[in-house]
Amino acid sequence: MKKNIAIIMGGYSSEYDISIKSGKVVQKFLDSSKYNAFPIKITQKKWVYVDSNNTEFAVDKSDFTISPNGDKIHFDCVFNAIHGTPGEDGLLQAYFELLGLPHTSCNHYQAALTFNKRDLLSALKPYGVPCATSYFLNKGDAVDEVQIVKKVGLPCFVKANKAGSSYGISKVYKKEEIKSAIDKAFTEDSEIIIESSLEGTEVSVGVITYEGKIAVLPITEIVSENDFFDYEAKYLGKSQEITPARISEIQQNKVTQLAEFIYKTLGLKGYTRSEFIFIGDEPYLLEVNTTPGLTEESILPQQANTAGISLEQLFSSAIEEALR
Known part of the structure; x- marks a missing residue:
């Protein structure tokens, strides 16, 4: 029997439109032989399921169900494609955990910790993870x-x-x-x-749990046409994203080991994408994203593609890992 998957997208932050794009890509590439996909848009005003006719049906927040035809539909798993609050900062993770509903992102504490840059750096400082002053x-x-x-x-x-x-x-x-x-x-x-300001080669490292094992994806080098990797560089084509990165074997080994160490030490799950800048051969951590972009042009899907993992495989693995 096919599983019912709620794909949550939108959110309350400036990243709303980016999240909608990610959610639509998840819906497009979800394996329809295994899963029934239900796109759920979440805003501060309403939580709604939007069907193929663009008709909206309210989500019952007491148990996160929908009743589009009068019959209540329960979900087997939630695929989280919300960037920013409330999907990346632990709020929805805590809600789903209270409901006992599996979801594809990390747990609520880890989401809150990584979303708060100050707290993240403070938590990793005792482990000697290099970062900016x-x-x-x-x-x-x-x-x-x-x-x-x-x-x-x-x-x-x-x-x-x-x-x-x-x-x-x-x-x-x-x-x-x-x-x-x-x-x-x-x-x-x-x-x-x-x-x-740290001046050096900037890289992005995807670490995921894939088919039950932690996997570090091929590293992406970020070359921004602007002064730094800002919104235009990320989303409006003002950068080169080179995968695999043009870095030395020493740099590759160091940043791979550090990214995996952070993933394990913080107890992360699902998809993550961490940003680093090299000072010499030493990778300095900038941030950790626990619901990275999932459009076809986004960095994590590019890395997965280089590793020979299709979007269908990437998304299926996330769901199966959540259900495990």
């Missing part, structure tokens, strides 16, 4: 540009602490630009992180 600010804190520059130097990056797809991020070259960059970051989150 950072300075933290909350909304309402006094801004001391002199102290910021003294700690992180120039240029530096000003980022929203809990946001994805490079929303709210700025690269700052002058002390006088810091305040406007901080104001921009605060439009995305009430907490921000200011980091020293």
Whole structure:
């Protein structure tokens, strides 16, 4: 008997449109001989199943079921394609775990931890994971540009602490630009992180659980046409994404081992994509994404393709792992 799979997409953040694209790709490539796909759009106003006629049916939040024809449909598994809140920060993971409903992403604590850049770096610091020097600010804190520059130097990056797809991020070259960059970051989150700029080769490393085993996918080198890997570079073609990356064997071994170590140490599951910058041969961690983009052009699917894994196989494995 085919399994009923809810594909959740949308969300509450600036990443809504990107998530919709990811969800539609999952729906397109899901193995129809094994699974019945039900696209579920989640917004702050409503949670709805959207059928092939674009008719919407409300989701019963008490048990996450739908009743499009009067008969209640229960789901065997949820495929999480939401980037940002509430699909990447642990909120929906906790909800599904309370319902006892399998889902394809990591557990709620790990999702919350990795989505919060400050907490992620703090959790990994005792393990000696290299990362940039950072300075933290909350909304309402006094801004001391002199102290910021003294700690992180120039240029530096000003980022929203809990946001994805490079929303709210700025690269700052002058002390006088810091305040406007901080104001921009605060439009995305009430907490921000200011980091020293690391200059070197940037790579993205996908680590997934595939057919029951942890697998590190071929590494992607990021070459941005812009000043850094910002929204335009990620989604509007302003970058080259080269898989496999043009790095040395020493660099490849080091970043592969570190990415897998982070995956295991944090107790991650499902798909992850971690970003690093090499300083010499040493990989410095930038961030960990636990619901990475899943469009055909996205980095993780590119890496899977290079590894000989089709999107159908990639998505099926995620579901089977969740059901395991």
